[in-house]
Amino acid sequence: DIQMTQSPASLSASLGETVSIECLASEGISNDLAWYQQKSGKSPQLLIYAASRLQDGVPSRFSGSGSGRDYSFSISNVESEDIASYYCLQYDNLWTFGGGTKLELK
C-alpha cells in the first residue's frame, strides 16, 4: 500500500502570506495526486488534480507542483476564507489520503 506523509500537520499564517504544504509518497505516483480543502463542518472540495491542474472555479492563488514521490501545494496571498484543513490524495494505486494540514490565522 502507498503511504502519504503530509506536512506540516498545522500551519499559522497572516493574511496576504504565502504558505506551502508537502506530501511525500512512499513510492512514485506519476502525478496522480489531488488536493482538497475542507472547511469546518463541511464536505471536502477539490482544488487541484493531476498534481498541478486547477479545478474549474478554484482561485488561481491555489497551486500544486511536484513529481515522482514529492508534491507540494501552495496558497499565495492567504485570505480569511482559506482557513480550513487541506488534504492530499494519491490515486495512482488504490487511494490514500495524507494526514491533513490545519491552516489557522496568525
Add this chain to the structure above:
Amino acid sequence: EVQLVETGGGLVQPGRSLKLSCVASGFTFSSYWMYWIRQAPGKGLEWVSSINTDGGSTYYPDSVKGRFTISRDNAENTVYLQMNSLRSEDTATYYCARGKPYYFDYWGQGVMVTVSS
C-alpha cells in the same frame, strides 16, 4: 447541478449491520465511478470503497475488506454501502463522492454513523 445525497446513518450496536445509500442527480450516473470516504470525529479522511461504472469491479482497504460491500443501481442513480460486523472504529461521517474517474470531484454532505452499545 451535481448533487449527492447520503442517507441511512444512525446509531448501531457493535456487530450489527447498516446500509447507506447515496442518490445522485445532475449528471449521467452510469458513466462515473463512485466512492465512499469516511472521517472519524476530529480525524482525517479515509477511503472506504470504490465501484466502477457497471458495478463489475469493486475495491476496499484492508480495514473494511470482508465486512463492507459497495454496490450500485444505475437505473435508480444510487450507490450503496452495506456495512456488516460494525466496530466502534467504524464511527465516522461517511461521504459518497463522484470519481473522475479516479479522483473525487464532487462530494455529498455526509451521513453520520455511530457504533456504540
